[in-house]
Amino acid sequence: MGFEGIGAAVRRKEDRRFLSGRGNYTDDINRPGQLHAVIRRSDRPHARLLRVDTAAAAAAPGVVAVYTGADLDADNVGGVPCGWQIHNKDGSPMAEPKHPVLAVGRVRHVGDPVAVVIAETRQQAKNAAELLEIDYEDLPAAATVRDAIAPGAPALHDDAPGNLCYDWHIGDAAAVDQAFAQAKWRVKLDLLNNRLVPNAMEPRAAIGDFDPSSGDFTLYTTSQNPHVIRLLMGAFVLHIPEHKLRVVAPDVGGGFGSKIYHYAEEAIVTWAAGKLNKPIKWTADRSESFMSDAHGRDHDSTAEMAVAEDGKFLALRVRTLCNMGAYLSTFAPCVPTYLYATLLAGCYTTPAIYAEVKAVFTNTVPVDAYRGAGRPEATFLLERLMDVIAHDTGIDRVELRRKNFIPRDAFPYQTPVALQYDSGDYFTTLDVALKDAGWADFPARRAEAARKGKLRGIGISTYLEACGIAPSAVVGSLGARAGLYEVANVRVHPTGSVTVFTGAHSHGQGHETTFAQLVADQLGVPIANVDVVHGDTGKIPFGMGTYGSRSLAVGGSAMVKAMDKIVAKGKRIAAHLMEASVNDIEFKDGKFTVAGTDKSKALAEISLAAYVPHNYPIEELEPGLDETAFYDPKNFTYPGGCHVCEVEIDRETGSVEVVRFTAVDDIGRVINPMIVEGQVQGGLAQGIGQALMENAVYDGQGQLVTGSFMDYTMPRAHDIPLGLKVATENTMCTHNPLGSKGVGEVGAIGSPPAVINAVVDALRDYGVRHLDMPATPQKIWSIIQSNTPRMAAE
Amino acid sequence: MRDRNGGSTMPQVSLTVNGKSYTKDVEARTLLVELLREGLGLTGTHVGCDTSQCGACVVHVDGKSLKSCTMLAVQANGAKVTTIEGLAAPDGTLHPMQEMFREHHALQCGFCTPGMVMSAIDLVNLHPQGLTEEEIRHGLEGNLCRCTGYHNIVKAIAAAWPLMHGKVQQAA
Numbered sequence: 001m002g003f004e005g006i007g008a009a010v011r012r013k014e015d016r017r018f019l020s021g022r023g024n025y026t027d028d029i030n031r032p033g034q035l036h037a038v039i040r041r042s043d044r045p046h047a048r049l050l051r052v053d054t055a056a057a058a059a060a061p062g063v064v065a066v067y068t069g070a071d072l073d074a075d076n077v078g079g080v081p082c083g084w085q086i087h088n089k090d091g092s093p094m095a096e097p098k099h100p101v102l103a104v105g106r107v108r109h110v111g112d113p114v115a116v117v118i119a120e121t122r123q124q125a126k127n128a129a130e131l132l133e134i135d136y137e138d139l140p141a142a143a144t145v146r147d148a149i150a151p152g153a154p155a156l157h158d159d160a161p162g163n164l165c166y167d168w169h170i171g172d173a174a175a176v177d178q179a180f181a182q183a184k185w186r187v188k189l190d191l192l193n194n195r196l197v198p199n200a201m202e203p204r205a206a207i208g209d210f211d212p213s214s215g216d217f218t219l220y221t222t223s224q225n226p227h228v229i230r231l232l233m234g235a236f237v238l239h240i241p242e243h244k245l246r247v248v249a250p251d252v253g254g255g256f257g258s259k260i261y262h263y264a265e266e267a268i269v270t271w272a273a274g275k276l277n278k279p280i281k282w283t284a285d286r287s288e289s290f291m292s293d294a295h296g297r298d299h300d301s302t303a304e305m306a307v308a309e310d311g312k313f314l315a316l317r318v319r320t321l322c323n324m325g326a327y328l329s330t331f332a333p334c335v336p337t338y339l340y341a342t343l344l345a346g347c348y349t350t351p352a353i354y355a356e357v358k359a360v361f362t363n364t365v366p367v368d369a370y371r372g373a374g375r376p377e378a379t380f381l382l383e384r385l386m387d388v389i390a391h392d393t394g395i396d397r398v399e400l401r402r403k404n405f406i407p408r409d410a411f412p413y414q415t416p417v418a419l420q421y422d423s424g425d426y427f428t429t430l431d432v433a434l435k436d437a438g439w440a441d442f443p444a445r446r447a448e449a450a451r452k453g454k455l456r457g458i459g460i461s462t463y464l465e466a467c468g469i470a471p472s473a474v475v476g477s478l479g480a481r482a483g484l485y486e487v488a489n490v491r492v493h494p495t496g497s498v499t500v501f502t503g504a505h506s507h508g509q510g511h512e513t514t515f516a517q518l519v520a521d522q523l524g525v526p527i528a529n530v531d532v533v534h535g536d537t538g539k540i541p542f543g544m545g546t547y548g549s550r551s552l553a554v555g556g557s558a559m560v561k562a563m564d565k566i567v568a569k570g571k572r573i574a575a576h577l578m579e580a581s582v583n584d585i586e587f588k589d590g591k592f593t594v595a596g597t598d599k600s601k602a603l604a605e606i607s608l609a610a611y612v613p614h615n616y617p618i619e620e621l622e623p624g625l626d627e628t629a630f631y632d633p634k635n636f637t638y639p640g641g642c643h644v645c646e647v648e649i650d651r652e653t654g655s656v657e658v659v660r661f662t663a664v665d666d667i668g669r670v671i672n673p674m675i676v677e678g679q680v681q682g683g684l685a686q687g688i689g690q691a692l693m694e695n696a697v698y699d700g701q702g703q704l705v706t707g708s709f710m711d712y713t714m715p716r717a718h719d720i721p722l723g724l725k726v727a728t729e730n731t732m733c734t735h736n737p738l739g740s741k742g743v744g745e746v747g748a749i750g751s752p753p754a755v756i757n758a759v760v761d762a763l764r765d766y767g768v769r770h771l772d773m774p775a776t777p778q779k780i781w782s783i784i785q786s787n788t789p790r791m792a793a794e
Numbered sequence: 795m796r797d798r799n800g801g802s803t804m805p806q807v808s809l810t811v812n813g814k815s816y817t818k819d820v821e822a823r824t825l826l827v828e829l830l831r832e833g834l835g836l837t838g839t840h841v842g843c844d845t846s847q848c849g850a851c852v853v854h855v856d857g858k859s860l861k862s863c864t865m866l867a868v869q870a871n872g873a874k875v876t877t878i879e880g881l882a883a884p885d886g887t888l889h890p891m892q893e894m895f896r897e898h899h900a901l902q903c904g905f906c907t908p909g910m911v912m913s914a915i916d917l918v919n920l921h922p923q924g925l926t927e928e929e930i931r932h933g934l935e936g937n938l939c940r941c942t943g944y945h946n947i948v949k950a951i952a953a954a955w956p957l958m959h960g961k962v963q964q965a966a
Contacts, residue, residue, distance in 0.1 A: 015896040018904025021838015021878035025905065028837035103813065123821070129922075201842045201850060201905040201940050253840070253905025254940050286843040374842040508903030508941045673901045678942060682902065685943030709847035709938070717934035724945055770943055 005521030006738075009674040009703025010654050012513040013527065014506070023251045026205040026222050031279030033063055034207070037269055038125035039282065040115045040132050041291065042107035044700025045141035045363035046154060049103050052115055053133035057572045060131055062124030065276060067268075069104035069114045077101055077271060080264055081236040082328040083228075085479040086166045086337055086359070094166035094359070095440045099327035099366075101237065101271075102262045105134065108156050108326035109363050110704050111291025116268050118280060130209045140361040141702035145300055145321040148362045153306035156326060156361045163322050163361040166333065170355035170417055176306075179352050183306035187389045192772045193377045194697040195298035196325070197290055198370045198710055200507075204293060205283040208269030212226020212277050216244055220269050223249040223259050224259045225545020225591035228482070230537050232262040232330070238271055240396050245270075249535040256686070257369040258293045259507065260547050261330040265292075273310060281603055287708045298323035299336065299377050300375035303352075303385050313404050315352040318381065324359050325366035332368045333356030333359060338478050339374030341550075345415035346382045347426040347640055348404040349462040353416045363702040369547065371686055371748040375465040383461040383753030383771060387760065390600020397757075398439075402430065412734075419466055421638045422734040429664045429729050430462055433642035436725050437662035442646070455649040456659075457762025460642065461754035468553030468637030468733070470642070475644065485632035486550065487543040492625040494611035496604025497529040503543010504555035505534050509744065510675045510680075513553060516673055518556055518738075522563045523603060537630055541628060548603025549742030552638045553733065560737040561629035569625060570606045575619040577601055578610060635743055637733045637741040641665035643684075645754040646723075649762045656692055656759055659721040663774070668733040668741035676743050680726045683747015689715040690748070691755035695774050713774075729741075765789040807871045811836065812880025820867045827851045827862035830877060838878040838908050842938070847901035849937030852909035853877045859916035861936070878908035883916075891915050892955035893948070902941035905945075910937050914951045918958050925955050 004010050017023055032370045042049075044706035054066040080099040087093055103114050115132055119125035142148035148156075148163040155161055159650040180186055207220040217240055223229050226247035233247075252259060284292065300321040322336040341355040358652040372379075390397035405426045406413050413421045426469035434440070442458045469475070472483035489501040498519050504511060516530035533539055543555070554776035567587050575582040584595045593600040609616055610625040646660035663680055670676050693713035697705040706712040752773060759775045760768050766787040771779065803818040811834060818833050823869055830836045830853070838916040842850035851863040856874040881889040891911050894900070901907040918925060925933075930948050939947065 011896055014904070015901060018901055019838070019878075019892040019895055019911065020882055021908050023838070023904050025837075027838070028831075028839070123823075127889070199940060200838070201848060201938060202841065202901070251904065253842075254903040255939070286845070288849075488904050510902070676901060677945060681945045682941035683943075686940070708845045709843050710845045714847075714940070715936050715943075716938065717948060718931040720931070720944050722931075724943075749905075763944050767903045 002280050004517055004527050006671050007245045008516060008517060008672065009769040010513055010517055010527065010672055012510050013516065014510065014512045025202055025251045026207060026220050027283045029207060029220055029250065030164040032208060033208055034279035034281050035118050035276065036125045037116050037118050037280050037282040038122065038129045039113045039265065040129045042103065042108065042112040043109050044116055044136055044138055046139040047107050047136035047144065048139065049105055049114065050135040054115065056133065056613065057117055057128040060124065060128035062120040063128045064120065064480045065118045065272065066115060067272065069100055069102035070156045072271065073104060076239070077267065077602040078237045078439065081232050082333065082452050083232070083330045084334040084479070085481065085483045086168055086333040087479065088167050091168050094333060095157065095160035096328060101267045109365055110702065111365055113327065115453050116272065117600045118272055118276065126267055132753050134737050140298050143362055143364055143698035143700065143702040145323050145362060148360045154494060156363065160361055163327070163358065165359040165361055167335050167358050169354065169356045169463060173350055173354040174418065175352040175748060176315040177319050177353040180306045180317070184309040185307040186304060186464050187307060187385070188302065188304045188381055189385050189388045189770060190302050191381060191384055191770065193297045193299035194690065194773045195379055196296045196370055196690055196694050197696045198256045198258035198296055199256055199714060200254030200256055203284040203286055203289045204259065204263065204265065206266045207271035207281045208280055208686060209279040210277060211275040216246065217270055217274065218246045218248065219266055220248045220250060221266050222259050223247070223250050224252065224255040224507060224547055226535055226537050227503060227542050229262050229266060233267055233270065238266045243530070246485065246538040249505055255507045256371040256548055257296065257373055260545070261294055261368055270684060272495065290707045290712070291365055291704055294329045294368035295325065295365050296367065297377060298367050301381055304382050305385055305389055307389055307393060307515065311393065311400050311403050313348055315348050316350050318344060318355040320355065320357045322357060322359050322367065323364065323367050325364045326361060326362050327366050329366040329368035332366060334479065335369050335374045336377070340378050342419050343375050343378035343466055343564025344382065344417055345466070346379070347406055347424065347462055349406055350477050351416060364698055366694050372745045376749045376752060377637065379461065379465070379749050380753045381460070381464040381590060383463065384756060387524055387757045388770060396756070398460065400426065411561040417441065419636065422635060423731040424464065424536040424638055424640050425523060425731050426462055426640060429641045429666055432727065432729050433644050433662050433664040435546065436664065436727065437644035437646070437660065439644065449648055454653060455651060455761070455762040456646065457758045458644065458646045459754050459761050461750050461757065462642045463750040464638060464640035465746060465749050466636040466638055467549035467745060468633055469548035469550050470630050470636055471634060482544065483538050483632070484544055485629065485630050486554040486558045487541045487630050488555065489541055489628040490559060490562040492603070492607045494608050496607050498523065499531045499533060499542040500559060501533045503540055503545065504551040505546040509546065509551060510672070514558065514671045514675055515559060522560065522684040523566065525603065528648040549744040552738065552740045553742045554631060554633050555737055556738050556740060556794050557633070557736045558631035559758060561631050562627045565627035565629060566625060569621070569627070570603065572621055573606050574601050575607055577615060627713050634735040637668065639665060639667045639741040639746050641746060641750055643652065645751070645758040647755065647758040647762055649780060651784055652786060654777035656753065656775055656780060658688055658721045661721050662725045663727055663747065664727050664729050665746050666741070666742065666747065667728055667743040668730055669739035670728060670730065673742070676728065678725050679743045681724065684714050685720055686748045687751025688719060688755055691752040691773050691775060693776065709756065805868050807867050809870050809873050809875055811875045812877060816831070819889045822868060824867040825863055826867050826870050828867040829918060830862060836877050836879055839903055842905065847938065849913055850906050850909040852912040852937070854912055854916065859913050878911060881911070891954045894950040894954040894957070896954060898950040900942060900947040906937060906939045910939060910947060914935050918951065918955050922959055925948035925952065927952060
């Protein structure tokens with residue numbers, strides 16, 4: 001066995017079952033005697049729900065029960081809770097209208113769940129669901145934020161006047177105004193961040209089960225964080241005490257944020273299982289997912305930068321309208337505030353920043369975190385603004401960025417928007433990326449492409465993000481209703497193998513391998529002898545799950561702390577066994593050694609002694625070798641980097657081909673470089689998807705037009721360039737024991753502006769200053785058709 | 795179809811899956827993927843969409859890759875079907891495509907993987923003269939992956955080609 005510790009490109013342990021069709025995804029699970037649930041959803045965006053007549057459905061073949069919101073109300077079922085409370089500028093709390101599990105009195109988006117039909121087979125439930133007779137009284141709908149906040153807009157919630165959820169701000173308005181008054185240039189940009197559907201390949205599913213003999217509930221669910229679901233659903237929705245509720249998130253086929261939230265369907269199947277004393281299984285169709293999974297992004301912003309004569313940024317002012325959708329999803333309010341506006345310094349020394357964010361309810365699916373969660377929105381704004389400043393001022397777009405970078409010796413760096421960065425080197429990632437991307441030789445490639453009738457462009461994005469969420473007290477003071485620590489229970493078995501119980505969850509990230517590598521590195525145990533257990537609240541102490549690129553930075557740090565305790569205890573046992581002072585015991589490569597001698601004991605000998613404590617310091621030390629650590633991070637972590645995109649546009653069709661993409665990211669300590677590359681590549685594909693093809697579209701009446709893969713364009717293999725280069729230039733995180741910053745989201749954060757900057761560059765002869773995503777062929781073709789190209793003065 | 799008392803029953807389908815013969819009564823509208831997952835308990839083949847785009851359901855029917863969500867079970871009557879569960883040898887030795895997917899980190903969450911592997915095997919089988927990276931990328935048009943960005947999948951398939959055709963790949 002070669003080196004397996006930190007830095008090794010170990011092949012994944014979990015692959016064996018996934019490659020053999022032996023994964024255990026929620027829809028693969030079948031409980032004895034199970035019934036099937038199908039949800040009937042609103043097909044209109046906004047209506048009074050007058051009547052749901054269940055008689056015909058209830059009488060249909062195989063149907064066991066039909067439930068509506070009235071049944072849940074009668075049983076005192078609570079609304080779906082929100083996990084983050086934002087306050088308005090005046091200190092008052094945000095509007096927090098009830099989010100009913102099944103609609104009562106009103107439906108507020110296409111897809112809003114109205115009733116559940118439970119039958120012996122799924123087909124019977126589907127057939128019966130069509131027999132429900134529902135009386136709606138249509139109401140006018142508002143699908144965009146601008147429509148929803150316009151005077152006279154239809155009101156979605158009685159307790160959210162003007163459809164406003166909150167009106168929040170951060171920064172120093174006076175300092176910003178003053179800087180603008182004196183600036184040589186004031187560069188303004190209006191921009192959108194397009195609404196996306198996360199579309200993990202596994203549709204959501206949930207199985208609720210109840211054992212009347214013990215009173216225990218079990219929920220199997222496609223979740224990124226089972227403990228969070230147990231807490232939210234148990235405490236706030238179904239009033240089941242946590243010790244009687246077990247939540248299992250087995251193999252989960254991708255999440256990207258969309259599987260963080262507590263969804264109505266989880267509560268429905270769990271509640272119904274208790275009512276019927278049968279397991280209740282629900283699996284979404286893909287078109288059902290489109291109208292019920294939380295969507296992402298959907299910002300409408302104006303950004304202005306005050307720039308000095310020499311190109312230094314003096315102040316940034318941002319106003320953003322963002323879409324909450326019809327109801328508040330679990331983390332929705334914090335995404336456009338504390339995960340967005342606090343990133344508006346980026347990697348620049350902008351001394352004064354002021355951002356205002358208005359969050360608006362609309363008749364659309366709820367919007368919440370999706371890969372990057374706020375940081376792609378901030379990065380797109382900043383990095384488009386950079387190129388627009390370069391365009392308006394004539395300053396070179398690379399030099400403009402470099403000139404404003406936070407210097408290497410300025411860390412820790414306090415930004416004007418709350419965050420303090422611990423480490424980073426934006427100069428190196430920029431220089432390496434420019435070199436790897438062949439930036440200097442681009443003019444020749446552009447000319448060659450022009451000879452073939454193609455428009456070639458190159459674009460750059462120098463980004464910074466904040467992840468590794470998060471310090472509990474900090475987020476608590478900002479309105480979070482949960483802590484954001486992580487837990488690891490490291491159990492050394494009597495014969496020396498190890499099980500790690502982690503509160504993090506792997507839904508593609510490879511934790512069963514990379515977390516085992518941490519154990520190989522610190523305890524010297526081969527990864528074949530390490531089992532990583534995640535996803536079951538019945539086995540694992542309370543953890544917060546995986547999102548926000550936190551598994552390694554927070555979950556891995558918890559493991560390090562737990563293993564520190566293992567080693568500390570092991571040293572005391574070893575000292576006893578080898579009759580030495582504990583201060584003379586060293587631990588390295590899985591062996592406890594008396595310093596300066598060849599006396600040693602392997603970890604397995606120590607663990608056996610711990611569980612068979614015959615020759616053992618029993619007066620001072622308990623038996624066993626099983627330690628738990630909860631790790632609360634001291635700060636966010638701050639990955640950053642440089643992405644360079646090269647595109648070629650076909651003038652006849654407007655289609656944009658990404659011909660090269662270069663990513664150089666700073667992610668701190670690398671545990672498995674193969675996994676790191678995979679995370680960046682996957683993120684890049686999603687970023688390219690957002691930039692060029694993905695868009696969740698509602699028509700003016702609130703109908704979801706892009707309701708399936710027929711209309712919502714997902715990136716495919718041929719959309720990803722052959723010339724894809726992924727590299728890292730790392731500076732260590734200074735405040736966690738691993739030095740890791742996290743890598744899960746950087747690909748999706750840095751790439752969209754690099755792509756659009758390249759497209760705008762390709763269209764530079766057509767007078768394009770900005771274009772919003774997605775840069776579809778139709779959009780590009782229209783620009784080319786309606787603009788006369790300037791003759792290149794070269 | 796009639797039973798021995800002359801009453802009408804569901805259609806019956808007989809097929810071989812991964813070398814084993816089955817005869818099952820199915821509703822006429824049952825999809826092949828439903829027969830595999832629910833009727834035969836072979837949950838390795840996945841359902842990822844409802845518009846025949848994603849390819850998570852790809853299996854081999856009589857040696858050709860096919861989206862099992864877009865075929866009725868009764869259409870597979872008399873067919874030889876191979877699913878992801880049937881790829882490895884009885885002693886557990888992985889198929890070269892499975893090996894290369896692992897070697898090149900061509901899967902993350904694993905949900906698209908069964909269909910991706912089955913499509914990939916067919917793609918390689920159909921190109922005995924050689925397979926360029928461009929051809930691989932276009933050949934995967936019918937398979938969506940949200941996790942990997944496809945880069946390593948393409949590498950894995952290119953690496954599997956010589957193993958499956960027993961020869962060195964000619965430069966394209």
